[in-house]
Amino acid sequence: MSDKWETVKPKPATNSKSNSKKTVPKPMPKLEDVLPAGSIQAMYTDYEPAPVAEVKKVPSTPKKDQKKTVVKKDVVPAKPKVPKNIQEAVKMNLRLDDLKQLVESCQTKFPDSPLLWLRDLAAYLNLKLVNEDKSEVGVFEGAPLSALTQNMKKLMYSVVQGVTESMLETYLETCLSNTAHDLAKGLDVDGWRVMTQVILDINPGLVTSNLSRLVELRNSYQNRPNIGLALLWSVGQAGKNDLQTGVRIWLEMMLPVMSMKHYTRFVVEYLGLLLNQHRITKDTVLSKPVMDLQNFVTVQDTVFLVSGQLSKDFGKQLRDLYPQLRAAALAGSRNHEIFPTLMDKLKNQNMPDQVLDSLEVLANCLLATPAALVHWQRVYTSHLSQSGQLVQYLDSNWSKYRGLQQNPEFQETIQAFQDYNISATHKDDIGLCRDGCAALLAKMAKGEGAWFPWKTLSFLLLIATASIINLDIQKNGEFSRSHSGAFFKDIGQYDRLMDISSRAQVVYGAGYSWTETNVPVYYSKIRSITGPALDNAVEQTKEYGVYVYGKGGEGLLLLQDQLVQVGAQLPGLKQRAGEFIIILQQGLNTCQEKVVMAYTEVVGGKVDWGKVQENVLIKISELQISLKSGLDWTKNQINQLIK
Structure with a gap:
């Protein structure tokens, strides 16, 4: 055997099959196999002290230089000043020319997509109207739209008026839903609020086109009062120029959550603001009612039953507002269907105040329309208890309802009732009817004295x-x-x-x-x-x-x-x-x-x-x-x- 290295030549491939196999590389030799064992240990021994010595030899002066360098690196430019309120935000950040340029740019890029114009405009206002004031905004006071200049308002109204009604309806839902979503993220929503005000000023009825979806949106956020109240505020803007729309929103969007303590104050105060906005008093007679009879019955139950479950102040405030709301709801009691509806409802009423209110409405209905007398003739025998209460009420307040005597059919009807009362003495509640009819007939027989004291x-x-x-x-x-x-x-x-x-x-x-x-x-x-x-x-x-x-x-x-x-x-x-x-x-x-x-x-x-x-x-x-x-x-x- 020779002491010299021999070169080993690889064997040539014998067949094609062996050539097709992949060549597996041999593992690389380890460092321990190549170098002597002592040299590796010496290598680590010589390397370890070096960093320790370098750390110890570092002088104290470079630390100051290092600190100064760090301070220079951490310097951050001062944040821009946030306006204190919406008025200051408009002065500092919003320019009419910028708004015009934004609208023109959007219209040029997307000529057939008005929704994109309006969405970009609202997003731009959200950024520019950021302010520190987070206090509540009055419902019909006009803010935040009122903070804009007159020319800015004209520009926004002109853009909205150029959009079709169907697109505005879609965009209004976008404004309301984005108001809720952005508030949930902690973002500012004054831009969405401004656009909502503009749309509902132009067409208040849009908000009632699909109230069911808005009710679902309210239900989704009603456990987060800040978002729920913001939604109620936004939809409530429709009542500023349209009483009937405002009452419908109050009935369907606000009344169901009135018993929740976070919403009670807003719901009650909104009703008062709405009625005062349209100058509704207890003696107001509108051309048509603002709600149907079923909703009126619901309101009556709410005032006389549910109000007792509210706090004392809000319950009293709601009862004080009821005469105004009733005047708007009944429009002079000229609808003769009021009579049979309330006669049926009176059967199940137990609260004295509610019974008196129903009797007053029934008496007013008799005075307002002769058709109500026809309904009374049909239901008298089946509603003796209610009829007895009504004739007693008319007798006690005859000075107010003396005008019934001018209708000859009224006296004939009361006389017919009395004839039936005499013949049906075996029936319950007939005594109340008999006494009341006798008192009314006596007063009508006596006649009305002359106004001048001739005697x-x-x-x-x-x-x-x-x-x-x-x-x-x-x-x-x-x-x-x-x-x-x-x-x-x-x-x-x-x-x-x-x-x-x-x-x-x-x-x-x-x-x-x-x-x-x-x-x-x-x-x-x-x-x-x-x-x-x-x-x-x-x-x-x-x-x-x-x-x-x-x-x-x-x-x-x-x-x-x-x-x-x-x-x-x-x-x-x-x-x-x-x-x-x-x-x-x-x-x-x-x-x-x-x-x-x-x-x-x-x-x-x-x-x-x-x-x-x-x-x-x-x-x-x-x-x-x-x-x-x-x-x-x-x-x-x-x-x-x-x-």
């Missing part, structure tokens, strides 16, 4: 005439020599008048003897019932009499002279006076019959002191008012004559 003035005129004649007789000694006697002789009625006078003296004598005996007894009886009210009436009567006979004497004489002069100037006065004397004679006969009848009833013990107790105070009060008015009128007339 009072006639009574006062009779007193004044008697006073004039009495003064005239006292001045001349006898009636035949007085001016009054001469006047009646001229008109040919002196003998007839003397006959009346003699008969009146007979009646007066009989009446005086009776009153002298019985009046003190009855006066003391009435005095025990009425108290000092009767004494006040008597004193005022005395005051009136003293004035007529005392200070007013001169005026009465002048009044007599004026009457004589008028008689001379009017040719037909004698004929009219004769007719008056005949009427007076007939009246005396009737009066005599009434006195005899009253005397018989009193002596026979037929006086109902219970009715006296009920009516005497009212009559005394009316007498006091009449006497005072008559005294004031007489004083004025006499003072004018004396002057």
